[in-house]
Amino acid sequence: MTDSASIVFVVDDDDSVCRALARLIRSAGYRVETFGTARAFLDRMPADACPACVVLDIQLPDLSGLELARELDAALPIIFITGHGDIAMGVGAMKAGATDFLPKPVSDTDLLRAIEQALARAVQTRAIRHELDSLRGRVERLTPxxxxxxxxxxxxxxxxxxxxxxxxxxQTIKAHRRRVMAKMEATSLAQLIRIADKVGISGVA
Known part of the structure; x- marks a missing residue:
């Protein structure tokens, strides 16, 4: 199932590959943007407005795909594609955070499956990040x-x-505790403990 709110970024210095991949990805119902270099992508990369992933050629004329992946620092799921792959390169790609590593010419089925999985990961990551932002906002409401x-x-x-x-x-602690439960929007001690674990509160604050 596709999500028209999602976007796939294709980074490949071969124009014909970019066009072919863009047609395929659009035919599956996704939005797509293409870039010929890693720098062009980094200059354009938007804020976290919607679930997204990157289809990334490992061999690029400026930064390599692996170098770009390190620059992104897991900000987006990456599907590496290459015409010159080997086991060592595949291992390096996975260590750089790739969700998949596909040889060129890329199978349509394999690529669309990889994109679906990468976007599912993006959705999950965004949900976790948004939850943490919300919880940290609640913590900010607490007094020291x-x-x-x-x-x-x-x-x-x-x-x-x-x-x-x-x-x-x-009696004072009971009053503080009631306010903590209210501000953290926790209905039980077990829920408060889970929240504390997520935001890294433990021991003496």
């Missing part, structure tokens, strides 16, 4: 004392133990 309380509560300490750790009384 509330963060301390949250950090201790998620370790399993009772209210009176948290109060002892922070040099206050249990």
């Amino acid at each position: 004392r509330e963060r301390e309380v949250m950090a201790l509560v998620v370790t399993g300490l009772l209210n009176k133990q948290v109060a002892s750790e922070l040099g206050t009384v249990e």
